[in-house]
Amino acid sequence: MTETLAHRRVLLVIGGGIAAYKALDLIRRLRERGASVCPVLTAGAQEFVTPLAAAALAGERAHTDLFDRASEAEIGHIKLARQADAVVVAPATANLMARMAGGHAADLATTILLATTLPILIAPAMNVQMWAHPATRRNRAVLEGDGVRIVGPNAGRMAEPESGPGRMAEPNEIADALERMLGAPAGDRLLAGRRVLVTSGPTHEPIDPVRYIANRSSGRQGHAIAAAAAAAGAAVTLVSGPVALPDPPGVAIVRVETARQMLAAVEEALPADIAVFAAAVADWRPEQEAGSKKIKKDGTGPAPMPLVENPDILATIARRPSGRPPLVVGFAAETDTVVEHARAKIARKGCDLIVANDVSAEGGVMGGVDNTVHLIRRDGAVETWPRLGKDEVARRLVAHLAGLLAG
Numbered sequence: 001m002t003e004t005l006a007h008r009r010v011l012l013v014i015g016g017g018i019a020a021y022k023a024l025d026l027i028r029r030l031r032e033r034g035a036s037v038c039p040v041l042t043a044g045a046q047e048f049v050t051p052l053a054a055a056a057l058a059g060e061r062a063h064t065d066l067f068d069r070a071s072e073a074e075i076g077h078i079k080l081a082r083q084a085d086a087v088v089v090a091p092a093t094a095n096l097m098a099r100m101a102g103g104h105a106a107d108l109a110t111t112i113l114l115a116t117t118l119p120i121l122i123a124p125a126m127n128v129q130m131w132a133h134p135a136t137r138r139n140r141a142v143l144e145g146d147g148v149r150i151v152g153p154n155a156g157r158m159a160e161p162e163s164g165p166g167r168m169a170e171p172n173e174i175a176d177a178l179e180r181m182l183g184a185p186a187g188d189r190l191l192a193g194r195r196v197l198v199t200s201g202p203t204h205e206p207i208d209p210v211r212y213i214a215n216r217s218s219g220r221q222g223h224a225i226a227a228a229a230a231a232a233g234a235a236v237t238l239v240s241g242p243v244a245l246p247d248p249p250g251v252a253i254v255r256v257e258t259a260r261q262m263l264a265a266v267e268e269a270l271p272a273d274i275a276v277f278a279a280a281v282a283d284w285r286p287e288q289e290a291g292s293k294k295i296k297k298d299g300t301g302p303a304p305m306p307l308v309e310n311p312d313i314l315a316t317i318a319r320r321p322s323g324r325p326p327l328v329v330g331f332a333a334e335t336d337t338v339v340e341h342a343r344a345k346i347a348r349k350g351c352d353l354i355v356a357n358d359v360s361a362e363g364g365v366m367g368g369v370d371n372t373v374h375l376i377r378r379d380g381a382v383e384t385w386p387r388l389g390k391d392e393v394a395r396r397l398v399a400h401l402a403g404l405l406a407g
């Protein structure tokens, strides 16, 4: 087994459910991959497994109490919440998810979860009806909004006669999800010491206080690139238009609304080694600055709305006389003759690479989770990748950019 989690430290919160016995196996799997594991058991967990068993498998002491004199004196729960690379909650019971979503801190496990700034991965396990209940669905959405990653639950046989989703993900699936969340092992941090700037999402161009011009960009691809660059060890600034996505872990985020604000934030964030312009910037904005009053219907038909062009952020940065990032990457969303359009765009904008994708309605790229991209270089060379998840496109792009920067 390769030690894909070498030098990683995992704080493993074991919740009180029948799947707690699988958390013991998870400790073993994580250690096989080279991680060290610090177990924390809730009171409920101790009804199913003992702290002694968890400690024996982890090879270190298991923690159970918020007010534990020995450990408060030695390290304390806040330190416990810091001295690791990630927190894994397995099993995450319905009750534990509710307490996390509500920000409770009544015992050691929930206090750690509230105090930590580490990335959190949860492996829910509960009865099928409890998983399907609107309250759990709400809690799940809240946790996802807070940036918590979720693995499983799987469908299948459980302790009760019902079947359906609710069974905790298998220990190896949890370990795989943790690896994905943590990114490359220390030795392969392709962008360690590099600064990366990414734009993402749409821009909103106000017409009046309640209306705006926008587009269908979800920000998924840009956010995934920022996350992948951070996972590869870069210091990342993500300048994002309005999106409904959680902040990627380990990324400095600057939120903007309009194209002009985005350009100012980008200029502010320079210098960078790599700048990736994945935002779908609105090409035009209303000429008239939005005032504080809503434009009223007055019976004479729609109000005229002259538009003016927004600054081209990509071209502005790519053509900067000084302080141009060594690698400037643009995106091209096209509905036809994708590669030809992208070739023309690379010349027009002055960037080094264009990532072109087909956003015609059939592809479902805009707002979707998959993407088929072509990489077009300044010398005209084209590389076409198969249809991939946006996360995978991001990982490959980051590896490709690291190669270009190094070569």
Ligand code: C5P
Binding pocket: 199, 259, 277, 278, 279, 280, 281, 282, 283, 310, 311, 312, 313, 314, 315, 329, 330, 331, 332, 333, 345
């Ligand atoms: O010209 P077009 O909008 O097709 O170019 C797309 C590329 O240019 C994307 O990388 C996008 O982020 C960038 N862009 C920009 N500012 C604009 C328009 C596009 O940075 N005003």
